[in-house]
Amino acid sequence: MSLLIAKNINKKFFLHDKTIDVLEDISLSVNVEESIAIMGKSGSGKSSLLHILGGLDKPCKGEVIFKKNSIYNQNKKYLSNYRNNQIGFIFQSYHLLPDLTVYENIILPSSILNNRNAKSTVSELIDIMDLGCRINHKPHELSGGEKQRVAIARSLVNSPALILADEPTGNLDEDTSKHVLNYLFQAIHNFSKSIILVTHSKYVANYCNKKYDLINGILV
């Protein structure tokens, strides 16, 4: 069953009288429990595509259909619920809130939803991501890899249907990277989740069922 379908996505940016053509014509379908890797050169548009699929940036043309709803044709409430409840976004640059501790950053999406199981889920995620001795630290007191693990834990706290991961292990050493990927993929199999993962690493891409290259604005 298709969870998300992207149809003929086109994206340009307009900057200082110049048009930057990023995505030409992207179509993609993600089934429940499916994992998709997207590779491609730096600047090819991978992050832009994830932002569009995650309800964060409207495409110039085309549609993103989640469970039969065309997300950019719905109202603001639908879109914010979609972003918070259905999607777990792991940002390339983490996007942690600087004034909140590790614990507060991880639990934040669940407080918006009033998720009663949040505390036990957060404890479990803190254990898995090996952040137990950092829970009271602020983001500026963390290493890049620690921030990345906080961002991964936060993306999973509301048990989203679809995880959008932008180079989720780009800052981790090989052992930690394997540990985190094993956990992510176990969660996908055990709880029938789906993932779209952007990576520069063939090793990481091999965790996925399907692999695409983003070249000149299209998926190959």
Ligand SMILES: Nc1ncnc2c1ncn2[C@@H]1O[C@H](COP(=O)(O)OP(=O)(O)OP(=O)(O)O)[C@@H](O)[C@H]1O
């Ligand atoms: N808000 C913006 N305004 C103008 N141009 C942008 C904007 N966001 C991205 N771009 C441009 O779009 C292109 C694609 O950027 P994007 O971040 O999607 O690439 P990427 O494939 O994720 O690269 P990387 O592997 O380096 O993360 C780049 O040339 C970038 O400069």
Ligand SMILES: [Mg+2]
């Ligand atoms: Mg990127």
